[in-house]
Amino acid sequence: MNAHIRTAPARTQIPGPAAPRRRPRLEPLASSAVRLGPASLLGGWQELNATATIPHCVDNVDRTGVIANFRRLTEEAPRQDFRGFWFADSDLYKTLEAIGWEMGRSGTDRWVPMLSELADLLEQVQKADGYLNTYVQGKPDEEPFSHPEFTHEFYCAGHLMQAAVALHRGAGDERFLAIARRVADLIVSSFGDDGRPIIDGHPEVETALIELYRETGEESYLRAAELQVERRGHGSLPAGRFGSQYYQDHLPVREATEAIGHSVRQLYLAAGVTDLYLENGDQTLLRAMEQLWDSAFGTKMYLTGGHGSRHRDEAYGDPYELPPDRAYAETCASIAALQWCWRMLLATGQARYAEEMERALLNAIAASIAHNGTAFFYSNPLQLRTGHDGSSEDAPSERLPWYDCACCPPNLARLYASLHGYAATSDATGLQLHLVAAGTFTAENLTAVVETGYPWDGDVMVTVRGRGELAVRVPAWATGASADVTAAKLLAEPIPGEYLRVSCDDGATVRLRLPMTPRLVRADDRVDAVRGCVAIERGPIVYCVEQADLPEGILVEQLRLEPSATIVEEPGQDGVRLRLPALVSPLDTGLYQPYAPTSSTGTSVTVTAVPYQAWANRGPGAMRVWLPLA
Template identity: 70%
Template sequence: MSTPVAPRGKTRLVPAEGRLDAGEFLGAWQELNAAATIPHCVENLETSGVVDNFRRLADGGADGPAGEFRGFWFADSDLYKTLEAIGWEQARSGTRDHTALLDEVAALFEQVQTSEGYLNTYVQGTPGETEFAHPEYAHELYCAGHLMQAAVALHRGSGDERFLTVARRLGDLVVTRFGDDGEPLIDGHPEVETALVELYRETGEPAYLHAAELQIERRGHRWLEPGRFGSLYYQDHLPVRENAEALGHSVRQLYLAAGVTDLYLENGDETLLAAMERLWDSAFRTKLYVTGGHGSRHRDEAYGDPYELPPDRAYAETCASIAAFQWCWRLLLATGRARYAEEMERALLNAIAASTASTGRAFFYSNPLQLRTGHEGSDEDSPSERLPWYACACCPPNLARLLASLGGYAATSDDSGLQLHLLAAGTYEAPGMTVTVLTAYPSDGELTISVRGAGELAIRVPAWTSGASIDAAGSDGEPVPGEYLRVSGVDGETIRLSLPMTPRLVRADDRVDAVRGCVAVLRGPLVYCIEQADLPGGVLVEQIRLDPAAPISVEGDRLRLTGRAAALNTELYSAAGDGEAGEPITFTAIPYHSWANRGPGAMRVWIPTL
């Protein structure tokens, strides 16, 4: 199938064709996405009025639009992301389930797009609004970027030219209006940068690549009105080569970083890569939640200070983890460094996986690492359980497009052979070489890899593993955690890799004040949590203290832990030592990604120790 990024030759790695095994974790999730999440998004595009925003413009006449605009000013992007998901799903499975929607929407785009190429239902259908008058909030180029990415996915997925024609008209408008001699305009929400690069890759038109370059070079000069959250919020505070700290709105920061890295993949400007690696160190070494979440502040959906990572107040927006996954993918293509695949895995199997219900039809927008007993979760800004949809519905269609394209993120190839980054069951193809992976990972660490053809196979050995072993005739040594093990693949060979998955306790740097004296429980790549539903009657999540010296037993995907349940204080404050010894208790931890599937209830990842 087509892959979500296809660099044109400046990088040493290119995506490999990948098909996930539908019977195992990631492949089953991808099937759920196709059967439930994408149709759910399509249904809600109707009920929320997103498609109607296009219809009212197409049906309007001299008196203006036939109805009022519904939703946020960036609502068009919800449709575009869903279209992108459909495009990747067509490439993966050949489905034609959404033909009627595609036909109608293609006709609507043709009717609504202006002769100059402009397309935005909020601006076109709102009295008093004019094109690009409010770039700090109107999201016009942001929406344009998602349309371009949808068009590329539909073109790669089924050869559909209709959307690519619309996207090219819009791209040409960006080129002419904001080119070297045009307005120096940037969007308050980065996204068009990576989309313009992708449009260039699909069409070969260098003007789109140059337009992306101009967007990136113009950012950071405080051109946008700062508003109440300041220039940090819009990623307009420093030029990209000077910004060494992850700051401001986390999704905007990460989308911008993905676009900058995409530009490097095409023009080879080493100053861009150096800047992105410095920024990555800030985001992933000082501001990352153990689950792979990004952004600790609700107020402006932003990164906080270094080590400001409160578990209960974590914003950790789903879209931020998706953006981080996409940025790490681009850095992986650029460098081949295992650390980027490591963080892709962390985010995917924890923060991103937690955002979707087991039904595939309800979602978290923010992903806290603790939910308190008695939490008032009736508002969508901080709900007690996943919701079917949101007023700001960016996350569900973002999840849909990621999952539909997921097979293209697992492996890469170069002149030497194939590199396996995500240890997922499936089949991956590179020129002259195909490998099939059988495994129950991430719940089990045993992998059987069959090789057809010949070439070097590089297998990522996770940094968390200890005592890994391999049975392969062409191995160049023992598995080293956090590195790639290189094997000379021979046609017909079977390679066996064993990754022991002993549960382990992890502590945070002392500068993460909010979890001082606590540990998180991990097994393999999965983060675990305690949920109220698994505690004996009368014991609250907040009472538990873990015995770090006690053994941890594994029961399927659940862990049995030993600790004590301290007595509840009758006063808000009491003398130190009162009731702290507690009663012995054995309790269960479940994978963080599966919490809140049994109804609302308290939960915590970080557990105080005895």
């Protein structure tokens, strides 16, 4: 019972968060084969995560009663009430997953005693048949899996499995893996081919069961995941207040090709279905996922990589319904979107999936965490108005240290701890770099050392050791990208939205220059909510204007941009800030008035735009990503 967790990784090759058994189009580089430079933006986040975010999560799952929810079940008669939401177990599991990846990344042993204690605790709480869920176990009248639309039992089990896989990969742990396997075995025996054909209201277990299969080789886990996928969409769950689509139970997955319903559930399901394709090669699944992806990323995604327009049911809206002020854009949805895109990238090798990973990572996800690593947005709007009522947790004006529904903070922790596992792949020809970042990337035959100040600087210098093909993704916005190579042969020019491909000899250098000129972006005309507006981007970074940078007496709502305005770059704080002139439009009087042609007038002011990822680090205040044209 009290065996200690090992402190060293079990193996030198630590697979990343998704490690297909069946060879995909692109194979993920082992996370141990990637080292992100600590001075790089992404590497810096990993350090901050290790030193601030993960400890903060550990403290808060304890403080908010998540661990007490387990502990009370070890007593004869639980004296304490269950605390938090019914899926609070998953807050602990996501934190454990973060710790697993972080131990693999840095070799830290600071959490080893805690892990041993927690393994003891979970072993005590887990029932003889493998069942483990502190919400249901604390309700004597509740049969396990009797309300799968509500209780999140599979969901919590899935997060336990993912934690166990991460702790096994990153820390060589066997105890959590054994606990998770007992849970998975119960799911197999209860809900397998001959079991009750139920599904969970919140998809998550699909991708988790498949990763557990990948880690253990146990085929029944893959089959259990397949059954979860195939049983979904037949209306087996009661529809509830928000309809079947809320549970992703409205249509079978091959027909459910419009992104709809609760966005996190939609995106976790899509990740699971794509994992299933990666293992079983069923092309009908891939085709459905491609259509679904076009719907989500082509008609329902925010410029920042946020997903989900509606607060009411945390759901996707209609196509092009993308209000910046009421963007729900849950942090977890962008994380789930990144996880899904990664799997689509492995399946197809297409740059667009990596493009969207980068968009989400550098904008919606990056914005959701404060500079100190210990305060978070749950919802990531693209606009706060003057006079915003930020008193609700649902749409606060500032990042909060924690949430009653605390899904997002530990989700960020597990993503950042495993981030190096999402950067690069290999195939028979060589190495592919998808997320451009300073660091070292090692495939079988070649290692790429990347030096760059990206995403603030567009100069990307790659030095290659060994031989083989190197592919570097050229972002779709990078019109005018150029490349110089030495000791190497250019196979494909740097075309935006494709890959620069180079055949390298040992010692080759590849220098990619991405033009970082700030640019104005507009949305499809059908995005009514930002008609007549532009956003400012520089490289992959979306910018915003904050009230904090405006002179007294000028409201952010008064600014009008001249599209021909010269934008000046100011490197320094928050990467690169931008300065540009804007007209200050007088405030209207009267909510509705007769239309009359007008031309913009008003005084001029120089405006500072900051990366959206940096907003709201100077107190609450109005903010806009989309700015009206003069």
